[in-house]
Amino acid sequence: MTLDPGASAAAGTTEDVVRVVLADDQDAVRAGLALILAGTPGIEVVGQASDGEEAVALCRSLRPDVAVLDVRMPRLDGISATREIVADGLADVLVLTTFDLDEYVFGALRAGACGFLLKDTDAEGLVEAVRTVARGEGIIAPGVTRRLIHAFARSAPTPSSATVAAVRDLTPREQDVLACLGLGMSNQQIAERLVMAESTTKTHVSRILTKLGLRSRVQAAILAQELNLSGPR
Template sequence: MTISVLLADDQHLVRAGFRSLLRRGRDITVVGEASTGDEAVRAARTLRPDVILMDIRMPGIDGITATRQILGFHPAKIIILTTFETDEYVFAALAAGASGFLTKEIDPDGLRNAVRVVAAGDALLSPSVTRRVVGEFAHRPVVAAASPGGDRLAVLTEREREVVRLVATGFSNDDIARELVISPLTAKTHVTRAIAKLGVRDRVQLVIVAFQDGLVGN
């Protein structure tokens, strides 16, 4: 299956570099480009890409606002790419619904892998986005379905709780499979069920709920 990608960055050379790097992946196709946040929104509405690489600082609306608007009509996986790795941007990007946050210093293989990871439904944060950042973000509001008793995690089975804990500590589906001695498909099924039961959008918000409800310590 080919992953369709939209590039949104106000610098032509940056877009050209990303386009060249991504085209080396046979399973990845760049279907469009945008140089402003407004263009990104229009392109996403027309092209319906699987993944969007979104710069933060662009003319017109910024990348975070564009992310929020796009996710209002199309469930794309959006990776925020920026040279400004600050807590403020991490928080804003995750709150807007981004599935990943990476700096532009990422290496070519890492970039292509990031596209594949979010396209498969996983969340992605750069290694330097630390546990402290995620833990601090966990104290901010997140949309999730609370159970009648007030314990959102009560709707999960013990195995699902363990899977959510591992997701919150940075484990991929393959990592979870090895840790729990189950298949990657079973691990993915547990994650998908936990997301559905908790009423959250994706793995990022699953992590936030885990921190908020004390499943993982800050």
């Protein structure tokens, strides 16, 4: 477990600084990720871990904005670590994977990860993904977003009657936002589509997650796909 220099002081930084914990059992990979993120203005790597247990412990003590986790790690894998981190509200999670579609990614999304990124993503893509997750928006590796959501929706159990009823109880505007989430839209895109302020969109998304008992907007997108919600006209 590594507390990066200045980590203790990070708690007093401004809200504009995204505080990140990294976890990967490969030292070279972890060092490379840290080098990219730490060298980016507005992002601070406050801790590094070599396995899932260390990652959870760091998130519990440091309360970062984003935890970037590898899937396959010793002692506690990325999926289990994600489940603990999300359940306790310690951070939003971005999962790294070598494969664009596998049972590990599905498990991570079920555990509440905000999204996943392929390890071959370039530096710019990594930075943008971290910032996107920090804004409260989900992200899935470009090129596989809809394919992943569709595949996940097909493999998931049919939504319960209680979930269907909860969706029907959403306001018409919230239902429109949920449908847009199912199309993989960002908050900005939803705001433009529905002609509303982006801050209003964020409020609607937050209320949808609360009302439906979901952990992330990615889970909301999958539910929208399962229910075949059509976008607003």
